[in-house]
Every structure is written in structure tokens, then in C-alpha cells.
Amino acid sequence: MDLIEFPAMGRSDLRELRIAIDGAFREFTRAYGETLENIFHPIQILLVFIENLLIDSPWILVLAALAGLVWALGRSLKIVAGTVLALLAIGYFGMWEDTMRTIAMVAVCTLIAVVIGIPTGILMARSDRSNATITPILDMMQTMPSFVYLIPVVMIFGLGKVPGVIAVVIYAVPPIIRLTNLGIRQVPADVLEAAEAFGSSARQKLMDVQLPLALPTIMAGVNQTIMMSLAMVVVASMIGVRGLGQPVLQAINNQYFTLGVMNGLAIVAIAIIFDRATQAYGKRLQKHLEAVHG
Template sequence: MFPEFIDTRPLRRAVDEGLNWVVRNWSDELEAAASPLLVLLKAIENLLVAMPWWLIIAILVGIAWLATRRWQLPVVVLASLLFLGVMDLWTDAMTTMALMIAATLTAIVVSIPVGVWMSRSLRVRQLVTPVLDLMQTLPSFVYLIPTVMIFGPGKIPALIATIVYAAPPLVRLSDLGLRTVDPSVMEASRAFGSDPTQRLFGVQIPLALPTILAGINQTTMMALAMVVIASMIGAGGLGYQVLQGIGRLEVSRGLFAGLGIVVLAIVFDRITQSFGKQLQARIGLAEGR
């Protein structure tokens, strides 16, 4: 047994008491601050559940066609969505999709500005990078504990945990994309008298869009990877079906719900990748054939 050099119980007690103090004194304020996230999630979920199934299929198939201008991806998207309907997973899939979309939109709003800030300051990058490392490597169950203590079981802690888990790739790739813009292009834009804001929105972000879109793709996939864990604290959706399959030892329920998650991942992964390839082709970065 490893020798006990110090007594860690006071430190553990201090951490627990500190979090309990936050819950007692700041829970109402934190819930009020997080309420826009809940409003966003419920609005997306209500919209998806209320929309006719055929309209959602038509929209996603249309987006797939715009992303590729070929018939293969729209057929895959159509078959995938029909699978969800045939297996009686449609409503749960819409709930899961709402969580994923809300988490991805929130991550985009937060992560891209942080990535821009990191790309412009080495010190900020040095400070933020360890935080991103911690967010990516810390087991998700660890930060579920304080969120559940503060907000209670429900959709808010599930959404916050999903955002924390899914945001780091977008921050990193936004920073990377902006920093790797061709210096000669940046120098030419300075020569034309553009200010930093004009260079950012007129040159850097357009040229970095394929990399940023790859970050959005990774964030979307990581958000979907959290749905089973998020279902443990009230997120519902396909993850809850998987959880029920485990609890009841119903292999079919867990298997088909798991396949439903895979189907959603395939649909959004292929669509975002295709848009990224389009952007690469437009700015001359597509791979040669």
C-alpha cells in the first residue's frame, strides 16, 4: 500500500463544502444564467417534434444534395432517416437531435471567439490550452456531479455537460485554421490598407472555414457521443432507450437505439464533411485526384 504522507480528508472536505456553499448561495443565479440554454433546447426540440416527419426528411435530403450535388449522399440520408421511423425511434431521435443541435450551436457561439482570441495571443493560447486538455481528458461523469448538484437532474445539466465535452475540438481547430492562413495573403491584405477586423472577417475566417467546419464536425460527433451519458440525468432521447435496454436486459431495445445514434452520426458527419470539401475546392485546397 502506498504510504500516506498527508491527510487528504481536509482537502476533500473543503471541496465538498465549497460546492455546497455555491449550491446554497448561488443556485438561483446560476439557474437563471443557464435558462437561455434550456429555452434554446426546448424550442429546437418542440420544433423538431412538431414538424412532419416527411418535411424533416425532405430538408435533410435537400441539404445533403446541396452539399454534394450527387445522388449517393441523399440516398444514404433518406435510408438512414427512414430506418429511424420504421424502428419507432423517430421521436427519441428528434429529442437527441435537439440536444446535439443546441450543444453544437452554443459551442459555435463560444468556441470560435475563443479560437480567434487564441490565434491572436500566444499567452492566451498558453492559458487556454491546459483548460481544453482538462475538458477533453476529464471523465464526463466528474463534471456531471457539480452540474447535477447545482441544477438537479434534467436537461440543463445534460446540455452543459455535452457542451463542455464537445467544445474543445472547435476551439482548437478554429485557432489552428486562423493561424495557418498563408502569411503572404495576410501581408497582401495589409498592403491594401485593411485593419485587423477587416483582415479577420474578410481574409482569415473565409480561408480558415474548411478547418473551422472540421471542428464543427468533430463537435457534432462528440455531442452525439454524450447522449447515453446525458440520458442518465434526464436528457431522454435515444440514450435513454439504450439505458433502458441495459436496465431491463433488452438487447433489441439497446441495439436499435444504438444504431439510431449511429445513423444520426452518419447523417451529420457526411453532410458537414461534404460542405467542408466544397469549401476546400472553392479556395483551391482540395486534394488532387
Template sequence: MDLPRLPVGEAVEALVDWIEEYCGWLLDGISAGLRFLVDGLQEILLLIPAPILILLITVLVWFVTRRDTKLAAVTALGLLLIWNLNLWDLSMLTLALVITSTILALAIAIPLGIAAARSETLNAALRPVLDFMQTMPSFVYLIPAVIFFGLGSVPAIIATVIFAMPPALRLTNLGIRQVPGELIEVADAFGTTPRQKLFKVQLPVALPTIMAGVNQCIMLALSMTVIASMIGAGGLGYQVLVGIQRVDIGMGFEAGLAIVIIAVILDRITQNVVPPQQEDR
């Protein structure tokens, strides 16, 4: 005897129709806001002449990495190569998508991670949700993003935020929980308020762990923006997609190389943000 088929698909379609009917105004507002952010950031990056921006990024890497001249030189050479390959505009769009997505993901993940570290109930509720988010194939995130926001950079940002958020949330939660109990007792003994204890004790001690989450968030955001080229997100990911469709090995390799250069630069910057005294704790 065959069991009756559960109407899972129909239920999801009904939910989507309900959201579009009653929350369409909210989706339109979110779409307009995100489009404004990413377009504005891209225009700012493109407004600065490429040689000047390359110099600024090189100086930033040199300063953040505590005067690592070799890494700064590699950064400059990598960015000059991107410029030479005529991929600068596409790289700036990819960078704008990554920065926008990362900022939004961290704005959600870090406060939630702090709240989860303080509440066992919230932590228990978030754990299966994060497990689900991290085991779900990345392509699946594109489906609801396209349904609610159409094609373009906005659904790419939405999908990227959801995909990149879990590591930052988990590591923020872990970092706060790993603060030694002795430090908490000392802070309580001095009569600190919960806010003072958070900003003057817990967050500074947990900063290396939190920055590891930020680093993972940025790397996942960069990888997802490439996948999001399938739903109309421009940038280097679209160049890779076109190279695959045309079986153009050279085009795909050049765009992929540019992505690797950007990933290495962002990785080195975030890994060296924490001062040495923080790392030794």
C-alpha cells in the same frame, strides 16, 4: 509518519455551497433559458410531419453534398428506418439536444479560438485547460452538472458543451495560425483593419480547419448526449440505457442504430459545407 490529509473534498464542497448561495439566481436563469431552447427546438422538429422533415433533410444532404444522389438516398432510407422503428420522437429530442449543445459550444469555442490565435498569453493559458478537459473522463462532467442543475436535459447540455468544446477551440486556433504570412502581409499592405483582415482573409482561408473542429464538436456532442442519459436526459441515449438495464438486446440495438444514422448524416453534412475552392487552398 503519515502526512496530514489535504482537505480537497471539503474545499470543493465549500465552493459548491458558495456558488449555490450567491449565484443561485444565475444558475436558475441559465437553466430556464436552456430548457426553453431545447424544448422549443424539439417542439419545432416534432411539429413538422415526419415524412416532410425526412424529405427536407434529404434535400439538404443532396444540396450540401453537391448532388450526391446515393448519399441522399441513404439518408432518406436511414430516416425512414428510424420512423418505422417508432424512434422518431426520441430521435428528435436527441437531435434537439445535440443542436443546442453544439451551438452553445461553438459560440464559446470559435471566439476563444480566434482570441487565442491572436494572443500568445491567452494561448498559453488555454492549453493546459484544454488538455485537462480532453483527458478528463466524460462521466466526470456529469457530477458538477447534476450538483448545480439537478437532473434532466439542462445538466446534459451543460456537460455536453464542456465536453465537446475543446476540439473546436483548438482547430479554430490552429486554422487562424496556419494562414500564410504572405496573405497577411498583402492584407496589411492594402491597409485593412484587423476586423477586415479577420473576416476577409483569415477566416475564409482557415474555414476547412474550423469546419473540421465543428464536425468533431458535433460528434462529441452526440456521444455525450448518450452518456448524459444517466442523469435524466431523454432521447435515444435513455433508450440505450433502458436496454442495458433490462438486458434487452433488441431495444438497445435499435436505439444504437438510430444514433449511428443521425451521426452519419450530421458528419456528412458538416464535411461537405466547405465549397470545393476552399478545400483546394
């Protein structure tokens, strides 16, 4: 028996298998593609609305609004100053519009990730069985090369914003799910027992005790999700998402070094802004946990 060569399935069988699966999927796309597109259409509307709002408003107002948002989250003048400087530089180097598109994209993706992620995380925290079921799915979502799941998304939705959002959300939602789950599971058992002893219902326990105590951890998940959706923006530009990713892709294809670096740095700048602002917010949430008494 030949032990060197692996006894693989025959080449023609393999080809037929692939054709069969691809064919079936294509059938599915043809049958349900339009329905799915309709279902996801509100995402498109929301995204376009935010994009237009950011691009069509006077830049000074947008800048002020973003600075205000960062202040509201972090309450740190240093972070606000950094934000303003970075955005001014971005505008000066002609990347304002692309940056606004990217910010809109990241905002929508983060919003969707939060809406999906937190309830899923709660579900996982409350039932060990759903935890056991969902964990491997999350593992798959995080390790599967992102290009691979771009394929079915594009097959269903074609090129454009919506498939981009879906791809980014698939890539970016696992951390918020995981950290919501973790945050809730980390709530000390004795505190939960106290809530129970006072006669809390399951919902009261969740809203009054578990979620508030898990909030700093959940915020760390939101932070991760934002970072990952920013990273995915470049990849998503391959399926037609406009924004800072597109010039980067163009730069790769044409070996435009400066264009690539400039847009890359713009992504870095807004990543740092989002990161510092959300982290500062997370830290503020934990204020009460600081041991003041020795």
C-alpha cells in the same frame, strides 16, 4: 524510513479536506444555483422549441426538411438518399421521437459550441498568451472523465435538459476551439503580409482573409464537435436528457440486447448523416484550393 508506503496525507485530514471543499461548493450552489439556472434558462426554451417543432410537425415534412438541409450542405444525391433511407428505417422501428429529441439536442449543443468556440479560437490565434492559458484548460476538458464534471453540473442544475446541454458542450467544444485556432494560424504568412501591405485593418484581415481561409479547418472542427456531442448523448441520458441515450441506458441496466443495439444503430445512423453532410460541405469550401493548373 519506509519507502514502500507513500507518505500520504492522513486519512482524517483528507476526509476533512474533502468535506470542506464539498461544503463550500454546496454553499455556492445554494447561494447562486438559482441565478445560474435563470441565466441558462434560454437554452431550455430554445431546446424545447426545436424539440417540439421536430416532434409535433408531420413526420413527412421533417423528413423533407432534413433531406433538404443535407442537400444544401453536401449537394450530393447519394448522401440525401442515405439520409432518407436511414430516417425511414428509424421511424419504422419506432425510434422517431427519440431520434428527433437527440437531433434537437445535438443541434442546440453544436450551435452553442460554435458560438463559444469560434471567438475563443480567434482569441487564441491572435494572442500567444491566451493560447498558452486556454490550451491546458482544453486538455483538461477533453481528458477528464465526463462523469466527473457531471457531478458539479448536476449539483448546480439538478437533473434535466440544461445540465445535459452544459455537460455535452463542455465535452464537445474543444475541437472547434482548437481547429479555429489552428486554421487561423495556418493562413500563409505571405498572404497576410499582402493584406497588410494593402492597408487592411486587423478586423478586415480577420474577416476578409483569415476566417475565409480557415473556414475548411473550422468546418472540420464543427464536424468533430457534432460527433462528440452525439457520443455524449448516451452519457447525458444519465442526468435526465431524453432521446436515444435513454433507451440505451435502460438496455444496459436491464440487459436488453436488441433495444440497446437498435438505439445504438440509430445514433450511428444520424452520426454518419451529420458527418457526411458536414464533410461534403467542408470539401465544397475548399473547391478553389484544388490545383487545376499543374
